[in-house]
Amino acid sequence: LLKLEYNKIVGNKSFWIFTLLFLVLLPFLVFFVPSFAGGEVEGIEFYPLIPRSSEVTWYLISLISSWFTFFLLNFVLIYHITNEYTYRTVRQNVIDGLTRGEYLKGKIMLMLVISILATAYVLLIGIIGNFYFSTFDAPEPNIVQKVLGVKIVGVEDYGAMFAGVENIYRYFIQTVATFSFAMLIGFLVRRGILAILIFYSAFIIEFIVGLILKSYDFEKLYEYLPLQSIGESLPIIDFTQLIRGITSPVSISMLNIGVVIFYIILFLFLINSIEITKDHKNTDTTPINPW
Numbered sequence: 001l002l003k004l005e006y007n008k009i010v011g012n013k014s015f016w017i018f019t020l021l022f023l024v025l026l027p028f029l030v031f032f033v034p035s036f037a038g039g040e041v042e043g044i045e046f047y048p049l050i051p052r053s054s055e056v057t058w059y060l061i062s063l064i065s066s067w068f069t070f071f072l073l074n075f076v077l078i079y080h081i082t083n084e085y086t087y088r089t090v091r092q093n094v095i096d097g098l099t100r101g102e103y104l105k106g107k108i109m110l111m112l113v114i115s116i117l118a119t120a121y122v123l124l125i126g127i128i129g130n131f132y133f134s135t136f137d138a139p140e141p142n143i144v145q146k147v148l149g150v151k152i153v154g155v156e157d158y159g160a161m162f163a164g165v166e167n168i169y170r171y172f173i174q175t176v177a178t179f180s181f182a183m184l185i186g187f188l189v190r191r192g193i194l195a196i197l198i199f200y201s202a203f204i205i206e207f208i209v210g211l212i213l214k215s216y217d218f219e220k221l222y223e224y225l226p227l228q229s230i231g232e233s234l235p236i237i238d239f240t241q242l243i244r245g246i247t248s249p250v251s252i253s254m255l256n257i258g259v260v261i262f263y264i265i266l267f268l269f270l271i272n273s274i275e276i277t278k279d280h281k282n283t284d285t286t287p288i289n290p291w
Contacts, residue, residue: 005110008089014079018072022118026068027125030061031132050136055164057129062167065122066234069175073118074182077111078195081186100275108268111179119172126168127161134158166252170234177230177260180267187271203227226263233260 009015034050051057083089182199189195210222222228233256 002106002109002113005106008084009080009110012080012083015076018076022068022072023121026065026122027128029064030125030129034133051129051133052158053163054130054134054159054161057133058126058164058167061126061129062122062171063234063236065118065125066171066174069118069171070178073114073175074178074199075196077114077179077182078186078199079192080110081107081183082190082192082195085190086192104272104275107183111183112176115172115175115179118175119168122171123165123168126165130158130161134161167234170252170257173257173260174230174233177233177264177267180264180271181226181230184267184271184274187274224259226266229256229259229263232256 051060181202185195185199185202189198206225206227210225210228213219213222223232232253
C-alpha cells in the first residue's frame with residue numbers, strides 16, 4: 001500500500017516543491033535569521049533571537065517547524081487526496097481490485113510516514129541547533145534591557161543537549177493531528193482549492209468562536225475545541241519571556257495530549273464513515289481500524 005502511495009505522489013510536482021521548501025526554509029529560519037538579526041551595541045555583539053538554553057532551542061525549533069508543517073505539508077496532503085478524486089484514480093483503484101479499506105489504510109500509512117519523517121528531520125535540526133547555539137555567549141543583561149526594555153534572568157550555562165527534547169514529541173502529536181484534520185477535509189470536500197480554503201478557514205472560524213465563548217465566560221470550553229486543543233499541544237509563549245531567561249516553556253499537559261489523541265481517532269473515524277456513505281456502495285463497507 002505504501003509503494004502504491006509513493007508511486008502516486010512521486011510524480012506530483014507540488015509535493016516535491018513544498019517538501020523542498022520545508023527542508024530548505026526550516027534550517028534557514030532556525031539558523032541564519034537568529035545569527036544575523038542583531039549587531040553591536042556598546043561594543044558588544046547582541047543577537048536577541050539566539051536561544052539561550054537547550055530547552056528553549058528545542059521549543060523554538062519545534063514551534064517553527066509546526067508552522068512550516070501547517071502551511072506547507074498540510075497543503076501537500078490535502079492536494080494529494082483531492083487529486084485522487086479530480087483524476088478519478090480512486091475509482092480506478094477500486095476497479096483494479098483495491099478495497100475501500102485498503103485505500104484508506106494506504107492514506108493513513110502515508111500520513112504517518114510523512115509525520116515520522118518530518119519529526120526525524122526536526123529532531124536532526126534540533127541536534128544541530130543545540131551544537132550551534134551553545135557556542136554563543138549569553139547576552140549582557142544591561143544590553144538587553146537597553147535595547148528591548150526588559151530585564152532578564154541570567155542563565156549560568158546552556159544546559160544538557162537533550163533537555164527539552166520532549167517538544168519533539170509534542171510536534172509529532174500536533175503534526176499527526178493536523179494531518180488527520182487535513183485528511184478529513186480532503187475526503188469530505190474532494191475539491192483541491194475549496195478543501196484548502198476550508199481547512200485554513202476552520203482555524204479562523206474556531207478562533208472567532210473562541211472569542212465569543214470567552215465573552216460569555218466559557219473560556220474553559222474553548223480549550224477543548226478540536227483545533228484549539230491541537231494548537232495547545234505546542235503552545236506559543238511570549239517572546240519577551242524567552243529573552244528574560246525562562247528556560248522551561250509550558251510543560252506538557254497529559255490531559256491535552258489525551259484530548260488531541262481523541263480528536264485524531266475521531267477524525268479518522270469520520271473519514272471512514274464518509275467513505276462508507278459516499279460513492280463506494282459497490283465496494284467493501286466494513287469499517288477499518290484507523291490504527
